[in-house]
Amino acid sequence: MSQFNFIRRCHSCGAILQGEDAEKPGYIDPEVLGNLSAKVLFCNHCFAESKYNIAPRSPSADEDIALMLHDAEASDALIVYVVDLFSFENSFIPELTDIISGLPLLVLANKRDLLPSTASDDELCEYVAHRCRVASLACKAEDVMLVSLASDSDVSGIWEKIHQKRQGHDVYVIGASLAGKTQLVSSLLHNYSNPTEEAVASVVYPGTSSQVMQIPLDSSAYLYEIPGTSLDNNVISKLNAHGRAQIIPTKAVEATEMHLFPEQGFFLGALARVELLEGPKTEVNIYVSSKVDVVKTYGGDNEVKFFRRIDRGNLVPVAEKGTAPSDFDAFDIVVSEEGSRDIGIAGLGWFSFTGAKQKWRIYVLKGVGLYASRAKVKIHAHKAK
Numbered sequence: 001m002s003q004f005n006f007i008r009r010c011h012s013c014g015a016i017l018q019g020e021d022a023e024k025p026g027y028i029d030p031e032v033l034g035n036l037s038a039k040v041l042f043c044n045h046c047f048a049e050s051k052y053n054i055a056p057r058s059p060s061a062d063e064d065i066a067l068m069l070h071d072a073e074a075s076d077a078l079i080v081y082v083v084d085l086f087s088f089e090n091s092f093i094p095e096l097t098d099i100i101s102g103l104p105l106l107v108l109a110n111k112r113d114l115l116p117s118t119a120s121d122d123e124l125c126e127y128v129a130h131r132c133r134v135a136s137l138a139c140k141a142e143d144v145m146l147v148s149l150a151s152d153s154d155v156s157g158i159w160e161k162i163h164q165k166r167q168g169h170d171v172y173v174i175g176a177s178l179a180g181k182t183q184l185v186s187s188l189l190h191n192y193s194n195p196t197e198e199a200v201a202s203v204v205y206p207g208t209s210s211q212v213m214q215i216p217l218d219s220s221a222y223l224y225e226i227p228g229t230s231l232d233n234n235v236i237s238k239l240n241a242h243g244r245a246q247i248i249p250t251k252a253v254e255a256t257e258m259h260l261f262p263e264q265g266f267f268l269g270a271l272a273r274v275e276l277l278e279g280p281k282t283e284v285n286i287y288v289s290s291k292v293d294v295v296k297t298y299g300g301d302n303e304v305k306f307f308r309r310i311d312r313g314n315l316v317p318v319a320e321k322g323t324a325p326s327d328f329d330a331f332d333i334v335v336s337e338e339g340s341r342d343i344g345i346a347g348l349g350w351f352s353f354t355g356a357k358q359k360w361r362i363y364v365l366k367g368v369g370l371y372a373s374r375a376k377v378k379i380h381a382h383k384a385k
């Protein structure tokens with residue numbers, strides 16, 4: 001008599017599931033495959049593609065950058081870390097910060113012009129240093145300089161700090177893509193006289209296939225501008241050029257104030273949704289580019305309202321892959337700290353409030369990073385002047 005064997009296949013791609021060869025299609029952990037009571041199974045590849053809520057994402061590390069940073073470590077180089085003050089909290093990459101954690105550090109917190117002028121500079125430096133320490137970099141407020149590289153023409157203070165801190169060693173300029181590294185290097189070159197016979201050049205960094213800018217500092221040391229780290233956990237990576245232009249502010253962000261009772265919340269364009277699930281009436285200040293729609297919600301079925309607005313073209317910006325509930329991750333954040341707090345969404349902005357045991361639910365495009373932190377701009381600072 002013929003025998004029919006039950007073949008288990010991936011519910012998403014249809015590959016025949018197998019637990020032997022991780023390189024071949026249909027691979028699944030053998031213990032999961034052995035679970036006969038599971039009716040629906042996904043191969044590891046499809047599971048990773050469709051996963052929800054495993055953890056807010058870190059950006060991915062690049063091998064060439066790791067190799068360059070190992071050189072920096074071996075030569076006791078100064079690390080000049082350029083960050084975009086508007087949005088840098090999710091850009092640290094543990095594999096890379098581990099390599100440089102023992103090196104001298106100068107953090108250039110760029111795009112100061114995008115933050116309210118009423119925010120205190122001292123508090124911003126302390127905030128940046130704190131976020132660096134959370135990312136395991138030894139950093140004090142004195143190691144942070146607030147700058148607006150696009151508009152400041154005088155970078156002599158930066159050169160001075162670099163020479164003072166590098167102690168004759170090399171300098172590596174690092175940071176996420178779009179933080180302002182190229183802007184920094186071109187501003188530095190305007191204020192540079194070459195003390196050597198060697199030219200400033202764009203070279204292939206030894207042992208890698210990456211092109212880097214190399215500026216001679218003396219007969220044995222260089223400043224290198226190394227490639228930017230990825231923004232793949234940033235909203236920017238989910239948008240086309242038009243959407244990017246909408247989420248990147250062009251002037252200081254102004255707080256949108258809102259008072260929320262439980263069940264109320266807001267949409268941030270078609271890119272994120274925030275709901276106050278539990279807690280007292282809470283005042284929030286929302287900081288996003290002025291081109292992002294901020295819409296208050298009053299409870300009821302926000303999901304239906306959100307996608308209906310998107311369908312009608314009534315909520316901008318919109319991500320192409322952001323028009324169905326399955327395109328979003330959801331996270332619950334319970335705030336246990338008191339004082340001025342922020343919850344931020346990588347690349348899009350943040351909202352601040354006074355911590356009082358609130359429970360928030362945040363929906364973000366899949367793969368976009370979130371953070372909860374002490375406040376970058378204290379809750380009433382924008383009213384100070």
Ligand SMILES: Nc1nc2c(ncn2[C@@H]2O[C@H](COP(=O)(O)OP(=O)(O)O)[C@@H](O)[C@H]2O)c(=O)[nH]1
Nearest residue numbers: 111148149150151177178179180181182183228
């Ligand atoms: N608002 C503002 N934008 C800046 C500033 N510095 C750089 N940018 C912009 O940020 C973007 C990325 O700068 P770039 O130097 O190419 O970054 P890189 O990827 O780190 O090299 C460019 O569009 C710059 O015009 C600044 O101080 N303020």
Ligand SMILES: [Mg+2]
Nearest residue numbers: 181182183228
């Ligand atoms: Mg660049």
